[in-house]
Amino acid sequence: MRTCLLLLLFVLAPVPAFALNPACPARDGGEGWSAGCFTVEDNARVLKPEYLRKLKFGKSGKAVLLIEDPREVVAVDRRGRVVVPGIYHAGDFDYPSAPRGVARFESNGKCGFFQSRTFKVLVPAEYDHCHSFHDGETAFACKDCENYCTEIECQNARMVGGQGFAFDAEGRLLRRFAVLGLDQACPHGIEKLVEEGHYRYLKCKDDPNGPFKLR
Incomplete structure (x- = not known):
């Protein structure tokens, strides 16, 4: 009987406000925003109007937000519309320190x-x-290709297979080219190859006649 009463009290108890309303931004002092702070309008994510006053816009008229779970950095305009989703920000050559300001982003599994x-x-x-x-x-990109890390930590990588594209700092296409497949990627053979889940690692054998080869 006591168990039933406790269960009834739990069901009837009011749900805390924080459980119903997302933290926009986070209440713990962090800068993360909940995905629940956004809605969808015309197939685009938009920050709910009541949270616009909390944004700090730069000279570009955009504000950069960190969304938690799943973790994502986005840029929104003054209307709260996400104009650049999935901003790459972990590497030395990505936002905000990308060379000549050309940074990468991702949307629906594709990059630009x-x-x-x-x-x-x-x-x-x-x-x-x-x-x-x-x-x-x-800047280089590819289609129908794989990306193989050339270091265990994947600080550097190479494209393998498919078609490659080269762009200048204004986003103009400079050239298209065929990307060498795995069977041609290493002129002197493959020393180590790892393919586990989404992780790809490729180490090519050194040139046996190279200037730094021990004899």
Whole structure:
């Protein structure tokens, strides 16, 4: 009987406000926003109007938000509309320190490039893999390809297979090219290959006649 009464009290007890309303932004002092702070209008994510006053907009007229669970960095305009989703931000060559401001973003499993100063999309998210703008001159992307890490920590990677695309800092297509397949990626053979889930690692054998090869 006592168990039944406790269960009844639990069911009838008022639900705390924080359980019904998402933290926009987080109440614990963090900067994360809940996905529940957003709604969908015309197939686009939009921050609910009551939270717009909490945003701090930069000179570009955009505000950058961190959404928790799943973790995602996005840029929104003054209407609260997400204009750049899935901003890459973990690497040295990504937002906000991307060379010449050309940064990467992801949408619906595809990637593209945007200008981090204005948050203008330079290259739409239509590619399977995008490499950061390392040399300050060219950005590379590919379709129907795989991305293989060339270091265990995956700080560097190479595209394998499919079609490659090179873009300049304005997002203009410079050239298309065929990306070498796995059977041609290593001129002197493969030393180590790991393919586990989404993780890909490729280490090529050194040139036996290279200047740094011990004899």
